[in-house]
Amino acid sequence: VMRPMSCPQFASSFAGESAVPSNLLLPTNLVDPSRTKRPPPSADCSLPVLRTCDAAIPAHLSPIQTWVETLERQDSEPVGVAQLHPDVFAVQPRLDILHQVEIWQRNFKRISHAHTKVRSEVKGGGRKPWNQKGGGRARHGSIRSPIWRGGGVSHGPRGPTSYYYMLPMKVRVQGLKVALSSKMTQDYLHIVDSLNIPTPDPQYLLDLIRHRHWGQSVLIVHVGEELPENILQATADMKTVNIIPAIGLNVHSMLKHEALVLTMETVQFLEEKLLWHDKRYTPLYPFKLPYSDL
Amino acid sequence: MSFPKKPGGKATDILQNLPRITLANLRPEPGSKKLEQRRGRGQHGGNRSGRGHKGERQRGNRPRLGFVGGSTPFYLAIPKYGYNEGHSCRPQYQPLSLKRLQYLIDLGRVDPTQPIDLTQLVNARGVTVQPLKRDYGVQLVDEGADIFAAKINIEVQRASEGAIAAIERNGGVVTTSFYDPISLGILIKPVPFFLRGQPIPRRMLPGEDMVPYYTNAENRGYLADPEKIQQARLALAQKYGYILPDISKDELYHMLSMRKDVRQIFFGLAPGWVVNMTEKKILKPTDEKLLKYYSS
Numbered sequence: 001v002m003r004p005m006s007c008p009q010f011a012s013s014f015a016g017e018s019a020v021p022s023n024l025l026l027p028t029n030l031v032d033p034s035r036t037k038r039p040p041p042s043a044d045c046s047l048p049v050l051r052t053c054d055a056a057i058p059a060h061l062s063p064i065q066t067w068v069e070t071l072e073r074q075d076s077e078p079v080g081v082a083q084l085h086p087d088v089f090a091v092q093p094r095l096d097i098l099h100q101v102e103i104w105q106r107n108f109k110r111i112s113h114a115h116t117k118v119r120s121e122v123k124g125g126g127r128k129p130w131n132q133k134g135g136g137r138a139r140h141g142s143i144r145s146p147i148w149r150g151g152g153v154s155h156g157p158r159g160p161t162s163y164y165y166m167l168p169m170k171v172r173v174q175g176l177k178v179a180l181s182s183k184m185t186q187d188y189l190h191i192v193d194s195l196n197i198p199t200p201d202p203q204y205l206l207d208l209i210r211h212r213h214w215g216q217s218v219l220i221v222h223v224g225e226e227l228p229e230n231i232l233q234a235t236a237d238m239k240t241v242n243i244i245p246a247i248g249l250n251v252h253s254m255l256k257h258e259a260l261v262l263t264m265e266t267v268q269f270l271e272e273k274l275l276w277h278d279k280r281y282t283p284l285y286p287f288k289l290p291y292s293d294l
Numbered sequence: 295m296s297f298p299k300k301p302g303g304k305a306t307d308i309l310q311n312l313p314r315i316t317l318a319n320l321r322p323e324p325g326s327k328k329l330e331q332r333r334g335r336g337q338h339g340g341n342r343s344g345r346g347h348k349g350e351r352q353r354g355n356r357p358r359l360g361f362v363g364g365s366t367p368f369y370l371a372i373p374k375y376g377y378n379e380g381h382s383c384r385p386q387y388q389p390l391s392l393k394r395l396q397y398l399i400d401l402g403r404v405d406p407t408q409p410i411d412l413t414q415l416v417n418a419r420g421v422t423v424q425p426l427k428r429d430y431g432v433q434l435v436d437e438g439a440d441i442f443a444a445k446i447n448i449e450v451q452r453a454s455e456g457a458i459a460a461i462e463r464n465g466g467v468v469t470t471s472f473y474d475p476i477s478l479g480i481l482i483k484p485v486p487f488f489l490r491g492q493p494i495p496r497r498m499l500p501g502e503d504m505v506p507y508y509t510n511a512e513n514r515g516y517l518a519d520p521e522k523i524q525q526a527r528l529a530l531a532q533k534y535g536y537i538l539p540d541i542s543k544d545e546l547y548h549m550l551s552m553r554k555d556v557r558q559i560f561f562g563l564a565p566g567w568v569v570n571m572t573e574k575k576i577l578k579p580t581d582e583k584l585l586k587y588y589s590s
Contacts, residue, residue: 093305095315096323103322182315185306255317281419285486290571292485293417 041065041081050080050193051264055275061086064184068191068264069212071205071231072198076212082191082264085271087278089184091177098182100167101175101251110163119144119152173277179254180270190214190261195222195243200233205241215258221246223265246270385430385504387452388421392460393438395420399446409447409552409561412473416482425479434458434468447550458514459530465539467550471516472508474498477559484560488569493579496557496565496588516556557588564588 041047042065050068057063064086067078084090119125125144132139140147146154167175183189197204209218217240220231227243235243244253246266254260262270280294287294313319334343345352360367398404403418412432415421423429431451439460446466451473458468473481477497480487500508500517508515511522512530531538541550557565566588568577579585 090306092303093309095320096326098315099320099322102317102320181306182309185309186312186314187310188314252317255315255320258314284416284419285483289485289489 038067038078041067041078045081047078047080049083051082051191051267053083053085053271054268055085055271057085058087061090064089066184066189066191068193070193071208072196074204074208074211079193082267084184084191084267085275088177088271088274089181089189091174091181093182093185094174094178097171097175098178098251098255101172102255104165104167104172105250105252107163108165111160112157112163113160114157115159116153116156118154118156118158119146122150122152125151170277173274175251176249176270177274179251180260183254183260188215188259190259191267192261192263194228195220195231195263196228197230197234200230202234202238202241205231205234205238209241209259214261216240217257218242218259218261219244219253219257220261221249221266222263223269382428384428386428387431387433388423388429389435390415390421390432390450391435391437392442392457395434395446395448396438396442396444399444406444406446407546407549409449409549411449411561412451412478412481413484413560423478423482425475425482429478430475431473431478434461436460445544445546445550447552449554453514455512455530456534459534459536462527462530462538463534463536465541465544467541468514469516469553470508470513471554472497472500472504473559481559485571488571491568491570493568494559494563494565497559499556516553 047067053063063083066082066084068080068082069076070079119142122144125142127142129140129143130137144151146152180189209215220235220241220243222243223246231243235241240257242253242257246269249270309315332339334340342352345354350356360369362368395404398415398418398420399406404410404414404420408414412421412423415432416423421432423432433452434448434450434454434457436454436456439456442460443464444466445464446461448461448466449469449471451470453468453470461468474497476495480494499505505517507513509517511518511526514523514526527538541547544550552561554561555564559565563569563576564578566579566584569575570577579588
């Protein structure tokens with residue numbers, strides 16, 4: 001199975017120059033034989049199962065097994081095995097829902113402030129410039145009509161327009177599930193036991209990512225308010241490696257970053273929140289108000 | 295099939311071999327984005343811009359809707375009759391069939407061991423009542439009377455005879471009671487009402503035209519005489535041909551005989567009380583005048 005490559009082998013005919021020009025931009029979708037795919041853990045694996053699904057899995061589906069890695073060492077040996085819920089991490093890859101949610105995320109916040117003046121709003125132009133007849137010139141009623149230079153715009157953008165709309169809640173939830181599943185199937189999802197790093201040095205993370213061939217950009221998702229300071233300091237000034245809380249997980253960020261790193265508590269949180277929507281009743285009043293049974 | 299299906303199906307196998315899904319790879323489902331019609335542009339949209347040829351059509355001077363060239367139009371020739379007169383004042387009742395009620399009980403959404411109220415039905419999402427659209431509550435409908443088999447204490451706003459017979463045949467109790475629109479709104483969505491911080495109001499008594507309905511024992515009205523209701527139960531049992539089970543010997547007799555007071559909206563709460571949801575407290579009035587007003 002082929003994967004995008006990080007550093008192609010080029011041979012240069014000029015003796016003095018280096019193999020890869022420095023301003024070469026390669027698409028990351030190129031074939032990369034060096035990024036080997038580690039096969040998913042089989043049933044008879046020596047490593048311990050660190051996490052099982054809390055929610056009930058439907059009888060016709062089986063949980064997904066993934067490796068659990070660690071950030072404390074640079075080597076890429078997995079520490080354990082985790083089981084993920086198939087209804088969150090292996091749903092149908094609905095690319096149309098992903099597209100819908102991505103476009104919604106871009107546009108629902110948009111307010112375009114473009115505004116042009118109509119002929120009645122442009123300063124002046126109340127008086128008829130010259131008589132209707134007798135001048136030899138074309139007839140006009142005001143100097144600010146849209147035909148005139150300096151006149152108003154007939155059908156231009158009018159005022160701040162809002163492009164706000166909401167997709168149904170379940171569509172947005174399904175978008176998150178589809179994004180997580182596509183990261184899972186394409187091997188860009190990595191589960192990590194905790195976010196403890198030995199040094200607050202950003203170079204350590206970059207070396208780790210390069211060594212494990214995770215990709216150009218990594219999105220780390222955590223849960224809870226307390227975080228080890230090392231990772232916060234390391235990711236603070238880095239553009240390509242970003243850390244966000246689990247409530248901030250969104251389709252755009254997931255698609256923008258190549259790799260997604262989740263801790264086991266994050267997986268627990270996400271499963272709980274995303275699976276709740278499959279079984280809930282329709283709301284009588286907004287969910288923010290207290291419900292006794294939901 | 296007995297062996298577990300692979301989650302995601304064939305699509306995930308294909309996806310594993312395809313390039314990474316990125317922001318550059320997304321596109322809408324083919325056929326979902328239909329281009330909007332732009333008048334007056336291009337060879338086919340231009341020229342007359344879809345307005346036709348000359349005349350009122352192209353020049354935008356067509357007469358008003360309903361005009362038929364000068365003779366008396368249809369909407370004036372037909373005489374008026376009060377089909378829809380006062381339609382916005384007529385009370386409407388959302389129908390609830392016994393089939394649906396049995397479905398809800400079987401799925402466990404409605405608890406038959408507690409008195410079934412409109413709040414319980416709405417919490418179970420069994421009915422949707424819109425008090426702002428002149429809905430005055432829920433009416434029981436006969437459909438599913440032959441398959442109905444549950445002993446319940448139900449309180450609705452209207453009930454058909456067949457539905458009353460079906461419920462009493464199984465040893466249950468039906469009551470019809472009146473809720474004015476404000477009380478109905480509170481009954482359906484109690485939590486937003488409690489968050490408002492207002493005291494629970496008194497339920498109003500029915501208007502002149504509804505009093506005969508709710509004082510009639512055959513409709514099991516809440517204002518009717520209990521003895522007459524018992525006689526009506528026997529009469530109905532004779533009419534429909536079933537033996538009326540004796541409720542007083544039932545173990546759930548206490549629950550089946552729970553009725554709301556005429557001015558009460560919720561079972562455990564009396565009018566005048568204020569419910570504080572954040573601190574989980576109930577505040578009751580102590581002033582004499584207030585107590586006299588709320589208990590009258």
